[in-house]
């Protein structure tokens with residue numbers, strides 16, 4: 001949606017095909033990072049974003065058996081935005097879609113499920129099914145951008161196989177009511193064998209409960225009461241409401257993937273976001289990277305596609321390669337960090353049977369030298385190489 005909006009502002013004819021009729025799906029990450037907030041300001045959308053129901057968060061903390069700790073302090077960020085925000089992702093996507101639809105060259109086709117790519121001299125577009133009517137269509141394009149996420153159909157149809165890195169966990173998502181006197185913002189809770197993250201959505205908590213990779217069936221077989229008991233032991237102040245999870249139908253399994261394709265482009269095709277590099281939820285940074293990929297792609301491709309106008313010709317792969325060159329290092333660095341945290345923290349936490357007496361060493365150092373809390377804040381809220389809106393897209 002970000003790429004569509006920016007390209008349309010360059011005057012490029014752009015069509016976004018979205019599989020679903022709306023964006024009303026839960027559990028896809030609610031984080032709007034400081035770099036994205038800055039981008040929204042640059043695009044002239046800051047006031048519209050401020051009008052959405054959202055929660056500004058100035059720090060992220062975690063509760064260990066040995067006590068509470070601040071992990072990231074966003075007030076230490078450089079620049080004018082010194083927080084991140086939590087907003088239901090559908091609100092943000094609706095806002096972006098509305099802004100894009102104000103541009104005469106932008107079209108959003110909902111209920112359009114891409115099923116295959118069209119091959120000719122390279123990739124010449126996609127085949128998609130209108131899910132309302134079942135009718136199949138072809139959409140021809142000088143450039144197809146795969147931004148269809150970690151299970152990218154476009155990537156698979158084009159024969160691009162990602163390199164998969166093992167992950168130790170999957171995630172259970174569910175909701176619990178939030179009371180006015182609960183803590184605010186985001187919160188992590190780690191203990192022996194268990195790890196839970198709570199995201200403040202005003203009237204409710206969106207909860208991510210980390211489980212061992214492949215452990216879903218076994219844990220469900222143990223029964224909903226065992227799960228509720230475990231959750232109440234882990235976060236005692238939730239004990240009065242764990243029954244809001246009525247059955248495992250309320251608990252959604254999200255399979256975690258971490259992978260990256262070697263080449264993010266082919267003739268007529270570019271991959272960005274999770275389609276190019278599927279992110280683990282660790283750090284909650286995948287949305288930021290996907291947005292930054294989109295901004296970099298728009299900056300590099302916009303002038304090329306706009307200059308060609310109606311008689312648009314293929315985008316040379318040398319131009320597509322520039323997008324990968326710009327965005328490969330941030331994706332590599334963040335994924336390497338996520339893999340290290342999988343190995344050093346999550347695997348150990350999930351396999352540990354008893355509580356540890358002290359804080360993990362790195363977390364203890366962050367408490368001892370609070371200035372260091374600016375480092376994780378920067379990694380989460382800005383990421384390596386934050387991208388800015390090109391002049392022609394600003395309003």
Ligand SMILES: Cc1cc2nc3c(=O)[nH]c(=O)nc-3n(C[C@H](O)[C@H](O)[C@H](O)COP(=O)(O)OP(=O)(O)OC[C@H]3O[C@@H](n4cnc5c(N)ncnc54)[C@H](O)[C@@H]3O)c2cc1C
Pocket residue numbers: 017018019020027028029030031112113114115147148149150152153171254255256257272273274275278279280281283284285286287288290
């Ligand atoms: C459990 C979990 C929790 C996470 N939590 C966070 C978080 O809190 N913060 C954060 O920053 N990141 C989080 N991430 C990572 C983040 O979700 C992704 O990195 C990010 O959403 C990638 O954005 P994207 O636009 O590339 O793909 P997506 O957000 O996956 O968007 C893909 C879009 O393509 C559409 N689509 C898919 N297939 C088709 C098709 N065949 N035809 C047409 N349309 C199609 C989908 O409907 C969707 O709208 C989490 C990841 C996981 C697994």
